[in-house]
Amino acid sequence: MSIHDKGLDVRLDAVQRRFGERIVIDGLTTRFAAGEFVAIVGRSGCGKSTLLRLLAGLDAAQDGQIEADGQPLGETIGDVRIMYQDARLLPWRSVVNNVALGLAGRRDTVRPLALEALSQVGLADRADEWPENLSGGQRQRVALARALVHRPRLLLLDEPLGALDALTRIEMHRLIERIWLEHRFTAVLVTHDVGEAVALADRVLLIEDGRIALDQAVGLARPRARGDAAFARLEGQVLDRLLTVRSLEHRNQIRGRVSAIRADDVLAEVEVEVTDREGRRDRVVSTLTVRNLREHALEVGSEVLAVFKSNEVALAPVDGAAPASAEKRAVA
Amino acid sequence: MRETTISWQRLRTGIRRRLGGRGVLPWLVPVLILSVWQLTVQAGWLSTRILPAPWAVVSAGWGLLLSGELLEHLGASTARAASGFTIGGSIGFFFGLINGSHRLAENLFDTTLQMVRNVPHLALIPLVILWFGIGEEGKLFLVALGVFFPIYLNTFHGIRSVPPDLIEMGRSYGLRGWSLFRQVVLPGALPNILVGVRYALGFTWLTLIVAETISATSGIGYMAMNAREFLQTDIVVLAILLYAALGKAADMVARALERRWLRWNKSFLAA
Numbered sequence: 387m388s389i390h391d392k393g394l395d396v397r398l399d400a401v402q403r404r405f406g407e408r409i410v411i412d413g414l415t416t417r418f419a420a421g422e423f424v425a426i427v428g429r430s431g432c433g434k435s436t437l438l439r440l441l442a443g444l445d446a447a448q449d450g451q452i453e454a455d456g457q458p459l460g461e462t463i464g465d466v467r468i469m470y471q472d473a474r475l476l477p478w479r480s481v482v483n484n485v486a487l488g489l490a491g492r493r494d495t496v497r498p499l500a501l502e503a504l505s506q507v508g509l510a511d512r513a514d515e516w517p518e519n520l521s522g523g524q525r526q527r528v529a530l531a532r533a534l535v536h537r538p539r540l541l542l543l544d545e546p547l548g549a550l551d552a553l554t555r556i557e558m559h560r561l562i563e564r565i566w567l568e569h570r571f572t573a574v575l576v577t578h579d580v581g582e583a584v585a586l587a588d589r590v591l592l593i594e595d596g597r598i599a600l601d602q603a604v605g606l607a608r609p610r611a612r613g614d615a616a617f618a619r620l621e622g623q624v625l626d627r628l629l630t631v632r633s634l635e636h637r638n639q640i641r642g643r644v645s646a647i648r649a650d651d652v653l654a655e656v657e658v659e660v661t662d663r664e665g666r667r668d669r670v671v672s673t674l675t676v677r678n679l680r681e682h683a684l685e686v687g688s689e690v691l692a693v694f695k696s697n698e699v700a701l702a703p704v705d706g707a708a709p710a711s712a713e714k715r716a717v718a
Numbered sequence: 719m720r721e722t723t724i725s726w727q728r729l730r731t732g733i734r735r736r737l738g739g740r741g742v743l744p745w746l747v748p749v750l751i752l753s754v755w756q757l758t759v760q761a762g763w764l765s766t767r768i769l770p771a772p773w774a775v776v777s778a779g780w781g782l783l784l785s786g787e788l789l790e791h792l793g794a795s796t797a798r799a800a801s802g803f804t805i806g807g808s809i810g811f812f813f814g815l816i817n818g819s820h821r822l823a824e825n826l827f828d829t830t831l832q833m834v835r836n837v838p839h840l841a842l843i844p845l846v847i848l849w850f851g852i853g854e855e856g857k858l859f860l861v862a863l864g865v866f867f868p869i870y871l872n873t874f875h876g877i878r879s880v881p882p883d884l885i886e887m888g889r890s891y892g893l894r895g896w897s898l899f900r901q902v903v904l905p906g907a908l909p910n911i912l913v914g915v916r917y918a919l920g921f922t923w924l925t926l927i928v929a930e931t932i933s934a935t936s937g938i939g940y941m942a943m944n945a946r947e948f949l950q951t952d953i954v955v956l957a958i959l960l961y962a963a964l965g966k967a968a969d970m971v972a973r974a975l976e977r978r979w980l981r982w983n984k985s986f987l988a989a
Binding site for chain 1 (some may be wrong): 883884886887889890891895901902905906947980981982983984
């Protein structure tokens, strides 16, 4: 527990984390201001969870610095709490004793604190039950209470709602937002759900290959409504950017020129003439919806980048034809 | 008319409920066997030198109880079992603990322990008699050795099977060293440790039976061997039944511990 009730001011400076040859966090520099709510999105394996583990002190960076309130992170690690994807409650402790985990002091001084945290998440009446008897959403609320009872100045949320159903998630969003507004800790939420990020965060960071690919402020007033036009626009922007960034994986792409476009009512085929590294000419055909085609404004002769996604490449032997002209399907 | 039919039905369901489930029914076969046994001995079809009548066993037990002999032997055996179990169990628990939590310790000790485990501990009896004579030490040694391995293996396995996620969580909540062990590791390993305890209790009595019948001056095994010299089959059978009862009692204690310490674990409550 700390005498400061304000959030931690966290600075990351050229932080690098490698696992063997693979660079997972690549010279990342950013700042989480005191009391700010930052969401980190990115596809799986982009390094977002590793970043969170670095912030939690569960893992150490090989290069660069992480500072909190101008001190090395290790000094303030007692002010940092993490909520995991699974609740990680101890099954042999009652709900209230799970919340009291790690609190110093005698049982009768600790219990009221834990009960208070439980009532903040609306579970005071389940205090003496076993975690096994709670639903997934309730377990996550207990985990939230367990983090809150320490009055953290930096709360790290590692996809804590990933396993919950849609309705429970929305309830949890409201709860987390309310508690954050009340306590004003710095919050870093890792999620793969862009909607969740936009609903909760002041700022959305998009991470790709260990670097920040997008740093988007979310200026929407709270509480935020998902149906709102501005909300949807922002969500769309981040989502688009996420998909574009995803295509920039350079090993799976090839440059070319559109040589033909065939369309019916619903589907369109775009034929792209490409030249491979050995200088051979080849054709790549991409199938997409007509609506999608309109958004891309493609015409014969325009330069395109064809990107292959491993789960969408279908290969079949072509009878009689030279292997070089084997038809490939790609996603533009 | 209606009244009588209803009460008749009620009576039938009452009987069914009492006979089925956990009522009289499970005891029907044992009672039948005992009666047939008693009758065949009484009729002289079965010599008392081969098998005494159940009633003779009961009265022999009563006689020994009155003379105080029974309690003396029972006490001697129980004391041996308890101290052997405590010694072997603590050593097994200790090694399970350090080998389960430290790679270095595992590399250093585990292979040796696994090799020793393959020696049937009862095969050591001649050697044990040579080392310790027929006094208490030898029997304690054998019981402790028999208890050691189930406790060691299950403690080791239990500690290894505590989810690393929970340990990481405990660490991030500031638990270190002893508090991490007491609050996360030990409770997580407890289901396995208690399985080890139940196995070990079985080994305790098995070892004791063998050790006491071979070399002893007190205890139930000694009582049985002594009775054999004088062809007192009723006391021999009594001794066998006592061992069975003691084994069952020890198992019940272990299950009571499971029920108390593993309340949180539904799969144990069901068992």
